[in-house]
Amino acid sequence: MSSKLYGQMRASSSLLKRLKQNPWLFQWSRSFTTMEGHRPTMVHKRSLDILHDPWFNKGTAFTMTERDRLDLRGLLPPNVMSTEQQIERFMADLKRLEVQARDGPSDPYALAKWRILNRLHDRNETMYYNVLIANIEEYAPIVYTPTVGLVCQNYSGLFRRPRGMYFSAEDRGEMMSMVYNWPADQVDMIVVTDGSRILGLGDLGVQGIGIAIGKLDLYVAAAGINPQRVLPVMIDVGTNNEKLLKDPLYLGLQRHRLDGDEYIAVVDEFMEAVFTRWPHVIVQFEDFQSKWAFKLLQRYRTTYRMFNDDVQGTAGVAIAGLLGAVRAQGRPMIDFPKQKIVVAGAGSAGIGVLNAARKTMARMLGNNESAFESALRQFWVVDANGLITDERENIDPDALPFARKIKEIHRQGLREGASLVEVVKQVKPDVLLGLSAVGGLFSKEVLEALKDSTSTRPAIFAMSNPTKNAECSPEEAFSVVGDNIVFASGSPFKDVDLGNGHVGHCNQGNNMYLFPGIGLGTLLSGSRIISDGMLQAAAECLAAYMSEEEVLKGVIYPSISSIRDITKEVAAAVIKESIEEDLAEGYREMDARELRKLSQEEIGEYVKNNMWSPDYPTLVYKQD
Template identity: 45%
Template sequence: MHNIRQYQLPLQRYMAMMDLQEGNERLFYKLLIDNVEELLPIVYTPTVGEACQKYGSIFSRPQGLYISLKEKGKILEVLKNWPERSIQVIVVTDGERILGLGDLGCQGMGIPVGKLSLYTALGGVRPSACLPITLDVGTNNEELLNDEFYIGLRQRRVTGQEYADFLHEFMAAVKQNYGEKVLIQFEDFANHNAFDLLARYGTTHLVFNDDIQGTASVVLAGLVAALKLVGGTLAEHTYLFLGAGEAGTGIAELIALEMSRQTKTPIDECRKKIWLVDSKGLIVSTRKESLQHFKKPWAHEHEHVGNLLDAVNAIKPTVLIGTSGKGQTFTQEVVEAISSFNEMPIILALSNPTSQAECTAEQAYTWSKGRAVFATGSPFDPVEYNGKTHVPGQANNAYIFPGFGLGV
C-alpha cells in the first residue's frame, strides 16, 4: 500500500494494481479487501473509465478472454483455450457503451476485469471461477480506428443478423462448455442490443444485465433509504429522469413494480408517477409512434416539453434522477427549481465516471442550500456547506452484483 500511495495519478495506481493482479493475485485481493474504500475508485469507477480510454497505450499483459469476429465458427474452441475449467460467472461486453464514455471497442475489457475483481473482493467468489470476456465485433469510434495502439479489429461494428449469429454462437458455446448453471452478466452493451439479449436469453440461460437490473436495484434501495429522511411512501413521490436508456428505463420499471407491490395497484397506474426526458424532451404520448419499444410505457398524456428545466417546472418532481451519460446537465437553474418546491429534494446524479456526472456533490449542496438528499454513481468527497458536512451517497452497482452473483 505504501508503494501504491507513492503514485500521484490514479491511472498509475490502476496500472500498479493490474500488475499486482497478474503477478500475485492473492496479495492483490488481500489489499483490495483490506482497503476497499481507498482502492475501489482505482480498480473500478471512476479510474477504470480512464483506463479503458487509454487501454491500448497502457497494455502490458492481456487480462480476460478476447473473442473476435475472426473466430466465428470456432468460439467453443476459443473458450476451451481458457486454462480454468470450472467457471461460475462470466462478465461479457462488446464495448459499445462503456460507462458514459461511449464506444471503446475492444478496450472495454477493463470493465469485465474490474467487475469480476469485485465478485471476489466483495462477494467472495473464487478468482479462478470468474471469466472476463470481450466480444470484438469492431468499433465505430474513429479515434480508436486511427490509433496505432488500438488493440482490437480495425473495422466498423457489425450489426443485424451477423451480430445476432455471432452472439448466438457465443451463448451456445458458453452453455456447452460450462454447463447450464454458469451465470452470464451482460455489461455495457448499447441499448438496442441490451434489451434484445435479455429478452432472448432470459428463458434459456442464467443471465442478467447489470446496467438495466443492477442499477435499478441499487437506486430503488437508495430511494427506500432516502424516504426515511424525506418521508412518504414510494407512491406518494413524483419521479423525473434525465436519460431514457437502459439505466433510466430499468430503474423506472423497478420503482413502478415496487410501488405496485406496496399499493396493490396495477403497474400501468404506477408508471404514471414516473416521467422521463430524453434528448428530444419529455417523453409524452404524442411521441409514441417514433419511440423505441423500451420507452413506450413511459409516454404519458402531457403537452410537449423540450428540455429538462421546463420539465422540472411542469412536472414538479420530488425525485430527480440522472442516467443520461452527459456531464453537467443538472444546471444551477434545474437544481434551484426542484429545491424551490421541495423541502428536501432527492437528487441522484448517477452517470459514470465522475466527468459524466450530471452535477457534482458541491453543486448539488450549494444550489439546494444544503437541503438536497444526494447520491452519485462515482465517489465524491464530503462537502462542507454552512458549517455542516454533507456526505454524498454512492448509488453504485458494486453494492448489488457481487452479492447477487454469490447468491445465484
C-alpha cells in the same frame, strides 16, 4: 549454426569447456543460433503458459497461425501487431502517463496507481486481493469507476499481459473449441461486454475489456468469488468509434460493428460455447448499448443463468435509494407511489430503473392492472430530445410505456420535447434522477428550479459515470438546492462541508452494491435462472440494510467499507427467494433438499463459509 558464430565459439576454449560441463548452456546456444537462422524454436508449453513466460512471449505480435498452433486464439486481442507497433504503443503510453501526471484528471496519479496494482495482480493474485479488500475504500475508485474509465480509454496503450478472453467476429465457427483454450476447468462468473457503451464514455471497442476486469475484481473482493474461477470476456464485433478505427495502434478489429442477425449470431455462439464448457457458469452482461441490452436480456434470461447489470443491477440499487429517500423525509416506504420522479436518460439504465420503480409502486398499490397503469403518472422522462410524450415520432419501444399523454402534459404547462429545466419547473418533483451520461446536465438553472420541489427533502441522484459524466457534483447540489437534500452519485465524491459542523452526505448510488450479491446468491443456490423475484429480493435487502437513524441523516447507501457484509446479506436474500420460487438446484454437496432445510441464519452461515478469502494456500509439488 552460423559459421561465424561457430568460429567465435571455437576461438573461446573456455566457453567450449563450459559448454561440455553444462549441457543446458549448449542447448541455449543452439536455440539462439537457430533463431538467428530463422529456424523454429522448440517450446514445451502452450496457451497461457507461453504468454506468462517472458522468454517466449510475443504478446500482441503472435500471428494468427501461431495463435492457432499454440492454442492462443481468443487469449489475445484480435489485431496482430508488428514489433515496431508494439514498441510504438508502449512508448506512446509511457508519454501519455507523463502528460497525465502533469495536468490530468482530479487524481493525477490514479492511472499510475492502477498500473502498480495491475502489475501486482499479474504477479500475485492473493496479495492483490488482500490489498484490495483491506483498502477497498481507497482502491475501488482505481480498479472500478472512475479510474477504470480512463483505463479503458487508454487500454490499447496499457495492455501488457492478457487477462480474460476475446471472442471476435473473426472467430465465428471457432468459439466452441477456443473456449477450451481457457486453462480453468471451473468458471463461476463471466462478465462480458461488447464495448459499445463503456460507463458514459461511449463505444470503446475492444478496450472495454477493462470494465469486465474491474467488475470481476469486485466479485472477488466483495462476494468472495474465487479469482481462479472468474473470466472477463470481450466480444469484439468491431467498433463505430471513428477515432479507434483510424488508430493504427488500436488492438481491436478495425471494422464497423456487426449488426442485426450477424451480431446476434456471434453472441449466440459465445453463449453456447461457454455454457457447453461450464454449464453452471453465470454470465453478467455489462455495458452493451441499450439497443442490444434489452434484446439480449429477453433472448437469454429464461434459458441461461444470466443478467444485465446495467438494466437490472442498476434498477435494484436505484429502488433501494428511492425508498431510502422516502424514509429520509420521515415518511414510511409505502408512500413511495406518491413520489413525483423526473428521470433524465432513457437508455438501458434509465428504462431499467423506470420499469422497476413502476413495478414497485404497483405492488404497493395493490398489484393489479390499474395500479400498474396509475403508477405511470409518477414519472416524467426526459432524453436527448426532451420530454418524451406520445407525440414523439419513432419512439423507442422500451421507452413507449413512459411516454406521457400529450393532453395531460399540456394541462401541466408542458409539451413534447420540453427541456429538463421546464419539466422540473412545472412538475416540482420529489426526485431528480440522472442516467444520461451528460456531465453537468443538472445545471444551476435546473437545480434552482428544484428548490420549488413540493418535497420536504428533495432527492438528487446524479448516477452517470465516470466522475466527469455526473449530472452534477454534491457541492453544486447542496449549495444551490440547500442543505436539506438527499444526494447520491454513481462515482465516488467526498462529503460536503456545510459549515457549522454539518456535513452534506454524498452517497454512492452504484450497482456495485448489488451485482456481486446477485452473482454469489445465484451461484450458491444453483438457481436455473435469475428471476425478477430474486432481483427484487436483492433490492429490498439493500433498502432494509440502512437504519432509521442513518437514513434520517441522508445516508441511504452503505459505506463501501462494508461491501463484503452487504454482499453477503444480498446473496442470502437471493438464495432464500430462489428456494421459495423452487428454482434452486443446489451447489456442490448442498443439494436442493438440504438447501430447503436451512434456516435464515444458516443460509447466512452457508454464504459466509463459501466466500473465498485471500489467504495463501499450502503448496505441494507434484510431478507430471
